[in-house]
Amino acid sequence: LVGKFAPFRSTIFAEMTALAHRTGAINLGQGFPDSDGPPELLSAAAEAVLSGHNQYPPLPGVPALRTAIAEQRAADYGTPYDPDTEILVTAGATEAIAAAVAALVPAGDEVLVFEPYYDSYGAAIALAGAVRRTVRLHPVGDRFTFDPGELAAAVTPRTRAFLVNTPHNPTGTVLSAAELAVIAEICERHDLIAITDEVYEHLVFDGVRHIPLASLPGMASRTLTISSAGKTFNATGWKVGWVCGPAPMVAAVRTVKQYLTFAGGTPFQHAVAAVLPDRHRWLDGLRTRLTAARDTLRDALTSTGWRCFACQGTYFLQVDARSVGYGDGTALCHDLATRAGVVAIPSGAFYADPASGRELVRFAFCKSPAVIATAAGRLAGFAAGAHREGAA
Ligand code: PMP
Ligand code: GLN
Numbered sequence: 228l229v230g231k232f233a234p235f236r237s238t239i240f241a242e243m244t245a246l247a248h249r250t251g252a253i254n255l256g257q258g259f260p261d262s263d264g265p266p267e268l269l270s271a272a273a274e275a276v277l278s279g280h281n282q283y284p285p286l287p288g289v290p291a292l293r294t295a296i297a298e299q300r301a302a303d304y305g306t307p308y309d310p311d312t313e314i315l316v317t318a319g320a321t322e323a324i325a326a327a328v329a330a331l332v333p334a335g336d337e338v339l340v341f342e343p344y345y346d347s348y349g350a351a352i353a354l355a356g357a358v359r360r361t362v363r364l365h366p367v368g369d370r371f372t373f374d375p376g377e378l379a380a381a382v383t384p385r386t387r388a389f390l391v392n393t394p395h396n397p398t399g400t401v402l403s404a405a406e407l408a409v410i411a412e413i414c415e416r417h418d419l420i421a422i423t424d425e426v427y428e429h430l431v432f433d434g435v436r437h438i439p440l441a442s443l444p445g446m447a448s449r450t451l452t453i454s455s456a457g458k459t460f461n462a463t464g465w466k467v468g469w470v471c472g473p474a475p476m477v478a479a480v481r482t483v484k485q486y487l488t489f490a491g492g493t494p495f496q497h498a499v500a501a502v503l504p505d506r507h508r509w510l511d512g513l514r515t516r517l518t519a520a521r522d523t524l525r526d527a528l529t530s531t532g533w534r535c536f537a538c539q540g541t542y543f544l545q546v547d548a549r550s551v552g553y554g555d556g557t558a559l560c561h562d563l564a565t566r567a568g569v570v571a572i573p574s575g576a577f578y579a580d581p582a583s584g585r586e587l588v589r590f591a592f593c594k595s596p597a598v599i600a601t602a603a604g605r606l607a608g609f610a611a612g613a614h615r616e617g618a619a
Contacts, residue, residue, distance in 0.1 A: 232350070232353070235349070235350050235353075238346055239256075239346065239572055239573070239576035240256065240257040240258075240346075240572070241257075243256035243257060243560070243570050243571070243572055244256060244257045244570075246564050246570055247564070247570040250564045250565060250568070250570070251568070252563075252564045252565075252567075252568045252569055252570045253568060253569050253570065253594075253598060253601060253602045253605070254570045255569055255570060255571055255590040255591050255592065255594065255602055256560075256570040256571055256572045256591065257572070257591065258396070258463075258541075258542055258543060258591040258593060259463045259464075259591075259593065260461040260463070260542075260593040260594070261593070261594045261595055261598060262461060262595060263461055263462070264460035264461040264462050264502075264509070265460065265502055265509045267501065267502050267505070268460050268462065268498050268499070268501070268502045269498075271497065271498035271501035271502060272465075272494050272495055272497070272498035275493070275494035275495075275497035275498055276494045280493045280494045280497050281493060281494065282493065283489065283490055283491075283493065284316070284490045284491070284492070284493040284496055285490065286481060286484075286485055286489065286490050287311075287314070287315050287316065287481060288314070288315060288316025288469065288490070288496055289316070289493065289496040289497055289500060290310065291497065291500040291501075292316055292467075292469075292496045292497070292499055292500035292503070293310035293311070293314045293316065293469075294310045294500075295499075295500045295503040295504055296308070296310070296314050296316075296454075296469055296471065296503065297309070297310040297313075297314060298503075298504065299503055299504075299506070300439075300452075300471060304438075304439050304441075304442045305442060306439060306441050306442050306447060306452075306471070308471045308472075309474070312474040312477065312478070313471060313472060313473065313474050313477055314469060314470070314471050314477065315469060315470045315477050315480055315481050315484065316467065316468070316469045316490075316496055317453075317468045317469060317470060317484060318466045318467075318468070318487075318488045318491055318492065319455060319457060319466035319467065319468040320424060320426045320453050320454065320455040320457075320468040321347050321466075321468070322466075322468065322484065322487060322488060323453045323468050323469065323470045323480070324347060324348065324351050324390070324422070324424060324453060325347070325350075325351040325354060325355075325487070326470075326480045326483040326484045326487060327422045327451050327453070327470065327480050328351045328352055328354075328355045328357060328388065328390070328422065329351070329354060329355040329483045330476075330479040330480045330482065330483040331387070331388060331420050331422075331451075331476065331479055331480075332352075332355050332357040332387045332388050332420075333357075333387065334355065334356030334357060335356065335357070335358065335385070336357055336358065336385050336386070336387040336388075337357065337358045337359070337360045337383060337385045337386040337387060337388075338352050338357050338358070338359055338360065338386075338387065338388045338389070338390055339360050339361075339362060339378075339381060339382065339386055339388070339389040339390065339419070340352075340359060340360070340361055340362070340389075340390045341361070341362050341363075341364050341373060341391065341392065341395070342361035342362065342363050342364065342577070342578055342579060342583070343364065343397055343398065343574055343577030343578050343584055343587075344361070344390075344392065344577055345392060345396050345424065345577065346576060346577065348390055349579065352390075357387075358385070359579065360381050360383070360386065361381075361579055362377055362378050362381045363377065363583075364395070364398055364400065366536060368537075369534075369535070369536050369537045370400060370536065370537040370539070371395070371398035371399075371400045371536065371537075371545075372400060372406065373406070375409045378409065378410075378413060379413065382413060382417050382419075386417060386419060387419065387420060388419055388420040388421070388422055389410065389413070389414055389419050389420070389421050389422070390422045390423075390424065391410060391421060391422070391423045391424070391440060392423070392424040392425075393407075393423070393424075393425065393437070393438075393440075393540075394425075394427035394428070394430060394431060394437060394539065394540030394541045395540075395541065396426075396427065396541050396543055396577075397541075397543050397545055397572070397574050397577050397587075397589040398536065398543075398545055399536065399537060399538035399539055399540060399541050399543055399544065399545060400537070400539060400540075401431055401435050401436075401437060401539040401540040402438070403438075404438055407438055407440055407443055408443065410440060411440060411443045411444075411445065411446050414446065414449060414450075415445055415446075415449075418449075419449070420449055420450075420451070420476070421440050421441075421446065421449055421450040421451070422450075422451045422453065423439065423440045423441065423450060423451070423452050423453065424453050425437065425439060425452055425453060425454055426453065426454060426455035426457070426458045426468070427458055427540050427541040427542070428454060428459075429458075429459050429506070429510045429513070429514070430458065430513070430514065430517060430540055430541055430542060431514070431539060431540040432514060432517065432518045432521065432538070432539060432540060433518070433539065435539045435540060437540065439452055440452070441471070441472070447473070448473055449473075450472060451470050451471070451472035451476055451477070451480065452470070452471045452472060453468060453469070453470050454468060454469050454471075455467070455468040456468065456469075456495075456499045456503075459506070459510070460499065460502065460509070461513070461593075462495070465492060465495040465499075466491075466492060466495075467492050467495050467496055467499050516596075517542055517592065517593065519596065520542075520592040520593070520594065520596065520599045521538055521542075521544060521592050523592075523596070523599050523600060523603050524544055524590060524592050524599055524602070524603050524606075525538070525544060526603075527603035527604065527606060527607045528544075528546060528603070528606055528607070528610070530607070531606075531607040531610040531611055532550055532551065532610050532614055533546050533547075533550050533551055533606070533610055534546060534547040534549075534550035542591055542592055542593035543589050543590065543591055543592070544589070544590045544592055545574060545587055545588065545589050545590075546587070546588050546589075546590065547586055547587065548585075548586050548587065548588050549586050551609070551610050551613045551614070552613045552614070552616070553586075553613075554585070554586060555585050555586075556573035556574060556575055556584070556585055556586060556587055556588040557573040557575060557581075557585070559571075559573070559588055560572070560573045560588060562609075563606070563609065566609065566612075567605045567606060567608070567609035568605050569590075569602050569605050569606055569609075571588050571589060571590050572588065572589040572590075572591075573585075573587070573588055573589075574587035574588060574589050575587070590602075
């Protein structure tokens with residue numbers, strides 16, 4: 228590999244999906260659903276293509292979609308946004324994150340992130356010439372959270388922004404009102420911009436509520452909130468995301484975005500606009516199915532000796548590789564693919580130094596009941612074999 232980004236290599240998701248193809252294993256690695264979103268979404272997209280919505284959309288996004296987003300955020304969270312100046316549609320959340328960091332963090336200044344963090348954050352910060360500062364999430368009981376003292380100690384005079392992800396990939400933590408209040412206080416005290424990645428905002432379980440940081444007192448004026456229709460409507464390949472925030476911050480992101488992709492996905496934007504107002508029935512069903520999948524997988528794992536961490540949201544379940552006799556999650560993932568027929572993600576990929584998360588492995592459970600049941604059976608059998616070998 229050549230070039231400045233050679234150290235980033237290929238993403239762990241591409242690598243593990245290729246491993247699944249090579250081995251024929253069930254792919255619980257890269258997080259994408261194995262079924263489509265609501266039929267109305269698909270027919271709206273087909274209709275948009277056939278009725279001539281195939282040229283560039285306006286730079287900020289199709290007006291009907293921005294209006295639907297404004298209505299959704301006001302209804303769900305009580306946060307008002309002007310569709311004309313405070314909402315920008317992007318090529319997925321990924322572009323929104325990269326453009327936001329590039330637009331708002333001067334080269335050499337620091338971005339705080341909780342670690343583990345989604346892999347594109349490190350690359351987005353590097354692209355901007357900014358500096359990553361990490362604050363570790365630790366398991367307290369079986370749930371990952373941060374230590375407020377460690378967070379306070381991580382801020383320096385060069386810290387400009389806090390990139391926060393809730394519901395959190397890969398830990399499955401949904402930040403509570405109290406945790407968000409600590410984050411808000413830090414942002415206000417040090418005059419930080421908050422960039423919140425809320426792509427799993429609707430995928431929360433067991434009555435846990437997702438709270439946008441922007442909805443906390445005083446935070447709307449300093450927070451950019453990022454969403455993804457890919458996660459909300461099982462359409463990860465469409466790459467329709469958006470940013471909501473104060474007009475000057477959104478204008479800054481728009482300026483960068485116009486030179487990354489300008490704009491795209493016109494028919495998909497129309498389709499998302501058509502279904503966003505009727506999201507509740509789809510999302511209720513999706514949460515019910517994901518809860519069942521999580522429970523099937525978790526029950527099979529815990530009953531055979533795997534240690535699972537709490538999963539309050541997202542579609543990821545993390546486990547401790549040591550519970551099945553492995554000190555190294557990468558070695559476990561290799562053996563799972565070849566011996567159990569299941570691909571997972573070694574969570575070390577979500578750490579600046581992979582050694583820091585080497586004992587963790589992540590399973591994606593956004594799959595059909597039959598696929599989850601088969602994978603759960605294989606993983607239970609693998610654990611039984613691992614324990615037998617350990618005992619021998
Ligand atoms: N943020 C997180 C936490 C994610 O897990 C993902 C994965 N899709 C993204 C952002 C990227 O979203 P999109 O596909 O809309 O670019
Ligand atoms: N967000 C997805 C995950 O965490 C992966 C997206 C990608 O392949 N880059 O699994």
